[in-house]
Amino acid sequence: MLADPAPLTLADQWRQRDLAVLWHPCTQMREHPDTLPLLPIARGEGPWLIDHDGHRYLDAVSSWWTNLFGHAQPRIAAAIARQATQLEQVMLAGFSHAPAVELAERLLAIAPRQTGRDPLAKVFYADNGSAGVEVALKMAFHYFRNRGENHRTRFVALENGYHGETLGALSVGDIPLYRRVYAPLLTEALFAPSPDAYLAEPGQSAAQRAHQAADALATLFDQHPGEICAVILEPRLQCAGGMRMYDPVYLQRARALCDANGAFLIADEIATGFGRTGTMFACEQAGVMPDLLCLSKGLTGGFLPLSAVLATQALYDAFLDDSRERAFLHSHSYTGNPLACAAALATLDIFAGEDVIARNRSTAEVMRTLAAPFADHAHVADVRQAGMVVAFELTRNGDKRTPFPAEARIGLHAYKAALKRGVVLRPLGNVLYWMPPYCVEDEQLDLLALTTLAAIDEAVACA
Numbered sequence: 061m062l063a064d065p066a067p068l069t070l071a072d073q074w075r076q077r078d079l080a081v082l083w084h085p086c087t088q089m090r091e092h093p094d095t096l097p098l099l100p101i102a103r104g105e106g107p108w109l110i111d112h113d114g115h116r117y118l119d120a121v122s123s124w125w126t127n128l129f130g131h132a133q134p135r136i137a138a139a140i141a142r143q144a145t146q147l148e149q150v151m152l153a154g155f156s157h158a159p160a161v162e163l164a165e166r167l168l169a170i171a172p173r174q175t176g177r178d179p180l181a182k183v184f185y186a187d188n189g190s191a192g193v194e195v196a197l198k199m200a201f202h203y204f205r206n207r208g209e210n211h212r213t214r215f216v217a218l219e220n221g222y223h224g225e226t227l228g229a230l231s232v233g234d235i236p237l238y239r240r241v242y243a244p245l246l247t248e249a250l251f252a253p254s255p256d257a258y259l260a261e262p263g264q265s266a267a268q269r270a271h272q273a274a275d276a277l278a279t280l281f282d283q284h285p286g287e288i289c290a291v292i293l294e295p296r297l298q299c300a301g302g303m304r305m306y307d308p309v310y311l312q313r314a315r316a317l318c319d320a321n322g323a324f325l326i327a328d329e330i331a332t333g334f335g336r337t338g339t340m341f342a343c344e345q346a347g348v349m350p351d352l353l354c355l356s357k358g359l360t361g362g363f364l365p366l367s368a369v370l371a372t373q374a375l376y377d378a379f380l381d382d383s384r385e386r387a388f389l390h391s392h393s394y395t396g397n398p399l400a401c402a403a404a405l406a407t408l409d410i411f412a413g414e415d416v417i418a419r420n421r422s423t424a425e426v427m428r429t430l431a432a433p434f435a436d437h438a439h440v441a442d443v444r445q446a447g448m449v450v451a452f453e454l455t456r457n458g459d460k461r462t463p464f465p466a467e468a469r470i471g472l473h474a475y476k477a478a479l480k481r482g483v484v485l486r487p488l489g490n491v492l493y494w495m496p497p498y499c500v501e502d503e504q505l506d507l508l509a510l511t512t513l514a515a516i517d518e519a520v521a522c523a
């Protein structure tokens with residue numbers, strides 16, 4: 061006789077119901093549930109995610125880089141609840157509401173500045189990061205149409221960059237896994253070498269690497285005179301591209317090259333904004349202001365989808381005309397949703413009320429100390445950090461010349477090994493990284509470091 065199967069736990073039941081009806085993002089569904097466990101989360105609390113059976117997982121990746129101050133953060137939750145009883149939504153064409161206006165005022169007040177340049181002056185809302193990128197690309201392109209410079213139609217993007225999944229955003233992205241299948245649908249961007257310090261030749265400094273990449277960008281401008289309408293980049297940190305980091309001098313060079321060639325600089329700070337890399341915005345580390353700034357992810361503290369595109373007055377003015385076609389007619393049903401704006405305002409209140417950047421600086425020091433020993437690990441080729449982001453590049457022999465092949469699934473093994481130990485590490489290929497909510501505490505970072513070590517050893521043993 062067969063023994064009765066173990067009764068299904070609550071989490072098991074949710075797993076079954078989920079797989080019967082849901083199609084998950086960024087997932088080969090065939091890997092569920094055998095290769096990849098599916099985690100039904102019942103609630104969140106600070107940096108913890110808690111499943112239906114009461115298991116707790118430290119959210120070391122801030123739920124895809126969105127969460128800043130912990131899950132179910134009470135002030136943000138209360139602000140959304142309050143707003144929901146006042147005004148949940150009104151279209152933003154022809155109408156206005158206080159949360160949208162206040163948020164725009166406050167974003168413009170904290171946006172990166174640069175001496176000698178007019179500050180960012182207008183805010184356009186969209187629903188998520190990719191939509192924000194689409195807005196910025198269309199604005200840059202349309203500006204030149206409105207000015208009669210019809211030959212300026214091309215975008216320059218960086219190799220290994222990422223700007224989202226919609227077709228326009230994919231066109232300026234350079235991550236083959238996401239892009240390759242859709243290539244026939246994409247517009248042709250020009251790709252400039254990444255300033256990524258990991259790609260530096262032996263003996264070459266990060267700054268030298270950045271200058272070399274900037275020289276290549278200059279060449280690209282020379283090869284396409286008058287054709288380029290904008291350069292789009294992730295300042296300081298290429299997140300989806302494996303948490304690759306670069307010297308801020310590249311941003312200064314890119315800014316100057318855009319100016320010299322009459323092109324816009326679009327800074328995609330969707331992941332780097334709101335204190336993630338040690339300053340409120342990563343552009344500040346280079347003293348550079350973009351013409352268009354894309355924000356999302358942490359904008360609402362990780363509560364609701366919202367993006368904001370900040371533009372200069374000069375850019376905005378080129379759309380003022382008697383003709384409607386010269387206007388920027390882009391819209392989304394939920395543009396400037398009041399609940400999302402309220403969440404963003406509560407998030408900015410937390411920044412205004414506490415010195416979040418200073419606290420992050422000391423948390424980042426703890427992370428630095430915990431990460432340092434990994435540099436000597438036999439399978440770690442690089443340990444790098446930008447503020448609240450630390451990344452570990454895993455290779456077979458711990459040098460840059462022996463990358464693990466994708467088929468080794470190092471990341472998947474590490475993910476499962478960490479999950480068993482109550483930590484969510486979601487590697488990007490062979491790169492493990494820490495990107496915890498800012499409320500993370502020292503003992504949680506200890507757990508994170510111990511788990512990371514165990515996860516690396518277990519993953520390498522599987523490879």
Ligand SMILES: *Cc1c(COP(=O)(O)O)cnc(C)c1O
Nearest residue numbers: 188189190222223224328330331
């Ligand atoms: C996540 C991300 C996006 C896309 O944002 P979504 O909200 O996922 O569409 C764009 N750019 C960067 C740099 C990102 O990290």
